[in-house]
Amino acid sequence: MAIEFWQEEFETLGKKDLQKLQVDRLNKTIESACRSPFYGNLYSKKNIKPGAIKAISQIAELPFTTKQDLRENFPYGFLSLPKKDIIRLHSSSGTTGNPTVIFHNRHDLKSWANLMARSLFCAGIRDTDVFQNICGYGLFTGGLGFQYGIETLGALSIPAGAGNSLRQIKLMRDYGTTAAHAIPSYLGRLYEVFEAEGLDPKRDTQLKTLVIGAEPHTDAQRKRIEEMYGVRAFNSFGLSEMNGPGVAFECTHQNGLHIWEDSYVVEIIDPETLQPVPDGEYGELVMTTLDREAMPLIRYRTRDITRIIPGECECGRTHRRIDRITGRSDDMFIIKGCNVFPMQIEGVLMKIPEVGSDYMIHLETMNGADEMVVEVEVKSDWFQGDIKRLNSLSNTITRQIRDEVLAKPIVKLVEAGSIPKSEGKAIRVTDNRKNG
Ligand code: ADP
Ligand code: K
Ligand code: ZN
Incomplete structure (x- = not known):
């Protein structure tokens, strides 16, 4: 029988067990967050104690965390562990004011790589694939985030980096790339270079799967990419504050993105009233880390607009699906x-x-x-x-x-x-x- 899951025991957890796991992990997360200057101070003022959460819905009693909070407490105000335990940081560009920086210990990086491998597996990528990561390496999470995920999955990774289209095409053809990750706006451009070289990716490469994400795009854009390259293209969502890629991913049914609920609590709120909206309605995505030790974030307002897709997915994964992001509230x-x-x-x-x-x-x-x-x-x-x-x-x-x-x-x-x-x-x- 074909193996369908990367971690069946987590991916197919029933609702009750999943919520129980979330409650346990949330209490643990609050406990470690309290060791950081920011949450330590905030939670003692509001008298919030670890162990206070009995049902996951009680998360709504905790205060939100905003990008502003991250900036005001730059750089170390959210650290829950001493610096000697921290082994990597990632930071977003931040053209105005302080950048946003996220810290990881060994556990966090392992957990992220595993979620990334689970995500790729869920989109049908296997250790038999040759995976080209067309994406900037460095402080941006798309490079190393995918890299460690591909390696954890066991596919042959090509850490190609961003840009230089002729070289990307050569790598694809030399090594028989079957799967690749790139931002959708770049793939249109890369296709023009294929054309200018008299090449057709459908005929002249072995590509089967593209993973596209990191920026908003429409389903029409996805279909164009699928036709240009003769592949199936899967939507990949993440943000540095929640590690980076590997937060939510489409499965082979391509009907929304499974958001990994053993590792995150997902809420959708009305950005004006800050109250939860019912499943199926659009609002702002709010997320809480459940498996991060160096820098837990609780009820982080992502500013991304999406909705929960009601109902279950045929693939058997019980983690709920979000719809493609229509943009950020500030777009x-x-x-x-x-x-x-x-x-x-x-x-x-x-x-x-x-x-x-x-x-x-x-x-x-x-x-x-x-x-x-x-x-x-x-x-x-x-x-x-x-x-x-x-x-x-x-x-x-x-x-x-x-x-x-x-x-x-x-x-x-x-x-x-x-x-x-x-x-x-x-x-x-x-x-x-x-x-x-
Ligand atoms: P920056 O904030 O500098 O762009 P990030 O890499 O953390 O750095 O960007 C994360 C943001 O990118 C998300 O909050 C979201 O707005 C956008 N994003 C990421 N993946 C997708 C996707 N698949 N669809 C739409 N938007 C996405
Ligand atoms: K391999
Ligand atoms: Zn599915």
């Missing part, structure tokens, strides 16, 4: 009185076959009025077309975006490859408004 912008998430615009664009792999949204003040200028790359064979064809395409895009977000954009068609690419995650919006 939303208001234009002409309409609330817009960049992913709504991507959803429209990626369904139009003539549209190329990249786009950019510029918010501008023109003649005293705020406008949304959507710059759209058009597939190379299309740009040579006559003006009439381009005008009609531009009108179609304008109309479809207006129908989706209710604000009329100014659409600017540009040649494939002409939108500047950022090194890491794609930047989708620039805001140059005068009064914004």
Whole structure:
């Protein structure tokens, strides 16, 4: 019989047993958190004691932790262990103010690598795969996070790093890469390089599986990637505050991301009222670590917007599924009185076959009025077309975006490859408004 699970005993736990495990681990987490300056102080003020949690729903009585708290207590204010026990840190870019930094001891890194291996296994990746990790190594969690997961799983890892598309293609072809991880916005670009070299990834590589994540993307974008490469593409979600990748992952049914509930408590709240929303409704994801010793985080407000998908998955895993992230609460912008998430615009664009792999949204003040200028790359064979064809395409895009977000954009068609690419995650919006 085929082995279906990496750790059946955890992945298929019944609801009652899973909640019992969560309660035990949460009490232990509170106990270790109390040893950190931040929680020690906060919990003694609020008289919160380890052992206080009898049912997992009582987690709602604990205060939230925010990114602001992490920044104000930078760098060591959340450490629950002496520095001699800490063996690695990861930190997010933090272009303004203090960066966010997360510390790990040996146990934490082992636990993370295991969750990462479990995630890859759940997407159908095995030790027989050759796995190319196309992702920056260093402080960013996508490099080492995947690396140790691939090794724990036992697949042959190629620590390729980010960028240098020609080299990525050569590695794939030299070693017969069957699976790879990359951010979705990069894969469109890589495909253009394949094309420019006269290569077709479907014919000229052995790729079967792509793991895509680290930035919001639509299902339409995923389908494009699957068609371009002739693979199945699985959504991978994580954030440095919760280790990095390996927090939630799609299984081979591709119907939402199993979020590993033996290692995290998952809540979805209304970001205004801070009250829980019912399963199926969108809200802000709030997460608590259950298996981290160096730096536990309790009720961390991720700012990511998603929902719990009601019902069970056919794969047999009991851990609940979250829907793809529609964006961060702070990604939303208001234009002409309409609330817009960049992913709504991507959803429209990626369904139009003539549209190329990249786009950019510029918010501008023109003649005293705020406008949304959507710059759209058009597939190379299309740009040579006559003006009439381009005008009609531009009108179609304008109309479809207006129908989706209710604000009329100014659409600017540009040649494939002409939108500047950022090194890491794609930047989708620039805001140059005068009064914004
Ligand atoms: P930074 O905060 O510098 O971007 P992280 O690597 O911690 O650093 O980024 C984590 C964030 O990336 C998540 O909070 C989420 O907003 C986004 N993200 C990660 N994976 C996905 C995914 N699969 N879909 C959508 N967004 C994602
Ligand atoms: K192997
Ligand atoms: Zn499943």
